[in-house]
Amino acid sequence: MIAKFKSTYGSGIEPLTYAGQNYMVVDRSLIPEILQAMRNEEQFDYCVDITAVHYPKREKQFDVVWVLYSFSRNERIRVKAQIFDGESILSSVPIWAAANWLEREVFDMFGIKFDEHPDMKRILLPEGWKGHPLRKDYGILQQDNEWVQINLGIESGQ
């Protein structure tokens, strides 16, 4: 399968394996196409998870990771795309409805915007919160003091 993708898309795909788990790093521009193909042609019909990893030292700061599973093949695969800070990526909600909240959570935690997402807003943190906690530059004790003072009427949440 990966070989087929490789031949179709060429250098945009880099298939990798670690500890017996397959994943591939895909160029950002190829992501919509690849994900569509994964679902329609390769029967990866279950989007297990969408998440991101922040590498502040890298030029392309974020890895966006799709964990996919195919019921018919009983196979799991991860698709990764590296993007710059502030760059957005096309939403996969039209492909997997499950992506809705998962993408919202990625936005909430990392500030990565998904284009054409039906309802791109925070999910776990309250609306109006400043900062995205899972970025590496967000301290573990850091909080939006202003928001806490205005909305909770206390000096600090800690």
Next chain:
Amino acid sequence: MTDSNSSLSHLDLETPEKPFLDANELVINMGPQHPATHGVLRVILRLDGEKVLGLECVIGYLHRGVEKIGEHRTYTMFNPYVDRMDYVAAVSNGLGYCETVEKLLHVEAPPRAQYVRVILAELNRLASHQLWLGTHALDIGAITPLFYTFRDREEILKIYEKYCGARLTTHAFRIGGLQYETYNGFEREVKNFLSFFRPKIDEYEELLTTNRIWVERTKNVGIISAKDCIALGVTGPVLRASGVKWDLRKAQPYANYKNFDFDIPTCQNGDTYDRYLVRMAEMRQSVRIIEQAVEGLPEGPVMAKVPKVMKPPAGEIYHSIEAPKGELGYFIVSDGSTQPYRVRVRPPSFVNLQALDLMCRGQLVADVIAVIGTLDIVLGEVDR
């Protein structure tokens, strides 16, 4: 309401239906303090009379930043934190986390530890399903099953307490095996529990399975087709009740589940009653697994050789287990240091909760309660 052959396009979850005639649309805010939302879930209901036109979940009231904490603790130190996510199935959380880190470290727990893990994890599944049954029945108005299930859950918690000193957030497993050897009489007590518990499942079923009101309240309520389940990523008993025979214990066996003989109970209709039946059948299967595990419990060490200071080689692992509520996944990225670079938890409750809107459309307020109950969500896990 849902055509099972429909494609994704019908999952238009943003625009609510129109109210009938010119009646006013009633917006009700259910929760975050509400007796039936199982925690601090807030559901904004748009109603036409009592008919649900659409709903929106507001979550995050219990957000504690577990994933962020994980990045600032060592692998061992983070282990107790995962128990606080799905606190009614803490052992399963620990199992998933320990196995993921073991994969990163390229170690494997010794057989005895594996067996004990299966016993405790399946006991945990029983406890979780019992809690679900009690509260779900309470939501639908049957108050008695709650006390029956809690009486029996107590026995499981006693075994935990004797084993590791804790009852709810057990922290029972360690990376590489178990901290403690089982106590004297562990096997006997588990066996006693099984023989005590098997008739109790019949007792629950006697109260509910053929109860007319129970059947009327749950049949054809909150139907979700297999197709929609898969599209929305819904897993666990909800998926199996829709007819998909998929259980990670069979599909991608972890621990040593492949050594045990058990069935995957499924149903076809995908309604609340089927989910109830599936979970009841799962309890019986769990009893079967525990029975085999206790019978075949091997002697030997319970801890593999793991370094005192864990520094897994750089790499990344996604590993998931079949938690009582569905697929519980851990995605851990290691950069070779003592702390994980990134811990991502794929919580089953969070993903399953997405289906609430779809399942409640066109139903009545009372059904929303039933559906929230049947999804078996734990807000600690939804919000993390």
Next chain:
Amino acid sequence: MGHELMGQLVQYIQSYLSSDQTPGAAGNMFWVLVYILAVFVGLSIAVIAMNWLERKILAHMQVRLGPMRVGPHGLLQPIADAIKLLLKEDIIPAEADVAIFWMAPFMVVLAAFTVFIVVPFGPTHAVTDMNIGILFMLGVSSLSVLGIVMAGWASNSHYPLIGALRSSAQMVSYEVAMGLAVVSAIVMTSLNASGTGTLSMIGIVQAQQEQGVWFIFKFFPLGLIAFFIFAVAMVAETNRAPFDLAEAESELTAGFHTEYSGFRWSLFFLAEYSAMIAVSSIAVTLWLGGWLRPFPNLLSGSTWDLIFSLFPGVTFLFLAAMCFFNAVRMPKHPFFRIQTIGLAGFGVVLGLIGLVMLVPAVRIRVQDIFWFAAKVAAFMYLYIWYRGTFPRYRFDQLMQMGWKVLLPMGLGVLILTATAGLWPLIQHSIWHP
């Protein structure tokens, strides 16, 4: 002068004791007041006892103990609760319609208590016997829904409003089925020589006495079906499980009384329980022979009469013995001393009541009340049992049950009962045209 008045009073009391009329019918104002007071006090005690019993019985059904702390076996728990409720802050929401919010609980209580004017605890033990007794009971108890609607609306909050909407729809629809079942029992009262039935509560029981059969067994199984319809509808009428949608805890937090607290809330509570007793009394009067003792035909004769008349006293003595038994079993620790004494004292009170009830003059007049109360108590137990066993119906299912099951059944039973009652006449006209 005072002596003369005293003599008059004694004569007065004696005159009543030998009377065979209700005080209302005799136009005896003094006894009417005494009866009203007695009914009110008795009802309050019954509600308190019901509160304790419900918690205890439900607890034992659910493998737990229930109240154990306040008094021996929690006997004083209802009183403690009442004090707690009275001392609680009385909250009126800022946006509420104050006047209606204020009136609603009184409306409910008024409706629930007024109906007891016509409840016949015995052939003479009723405040009054109205010509339209049963109609009065149904009518006045239907007024309590107004109070519920007022409470729900005046709270100016969504949950109470939905609770009120549900309960008004529910009560209005079940009243229809209930009425049909009642009518089929009333039709049975007309099966006598004169051919005229009665709506009077006492008259209905007397009709059962004359016909020598409780209406539940009349035209078997027609009476039974009518009784069944009523038994279902009355649970719905009183908003109790499994029809407690108006206050469905898990859906509407507390339904129409969500915003009520303290004393006002306790009035709703009081009304709920007295309404339960009221509808149970209707069921007992219409189908279970009211104050008549069980097995009047099977176990007839003066010996059996005597044995059955001893029942009330013996029951109380048994309860007293239970109290003593438990007092003996109490832990012998100074901590439990007061509880033990309390329980024994309670036993003494019960025993004395039992002994008094064995006195022939008393037992003859008391046994009617006893049998009536015993039958009502059986219904109360059923209420608790339902609550411990059944999940809650959904609103549309409830409506479906009322309109599509009970109503047609009620109509059918009514027609069949009328046909069965007229059967001799029909037969006659067919055979001898």
Next chain:
Amino acid sequence: MAVDTAFNMAPVATPFFFYMLSGIMLIGGILVITRKNPVHSALALITVLLAQAAIYLMLYAPFVAGVQIILYAGGIMVLFLFVIMLVNIDRAAKERTFNSQWLVGSVAAIALGGLFVAVYVKGGNIFPEHALSVIENDNTQKVATMLYGQYMFAFEIASLLLLVAIIGAVVMAKKRI
């Protein structure tokens, strides 16, 4: 039967009660049309109906009184309230209670009042001098014999009319049948 006559109740049907109940009815009636809040109006109407039931009782017509309570106060008014509660009260409260038909309305009211006065003045001899001594005990039975004997046809026609109304309501309310 030993009943002490000294403690006998005074008859209920005293003029005092009549005037009191009539007063309640009049005040309630005025409140019904003047209250801005429809729920208050409905409650006032219930008061009127209950007072009316009490007047029936005074007239020795307990059956009619019972039916009045059970049907109007307990049934129909509850449905009224049911509907009112579903309507947006805030909007209804802002609307003017009296619309421009007040002229026609008062003319009609004056005409009706004149009719009543005329009947009372002209037809003085059709009113009996004393209240009829109706025996209370078989009042209900009398109503029954009347309804199912003499007025059987009218009674059945009325029920048929109601059936038509029910079906009409169902047809109007149901989206599809």
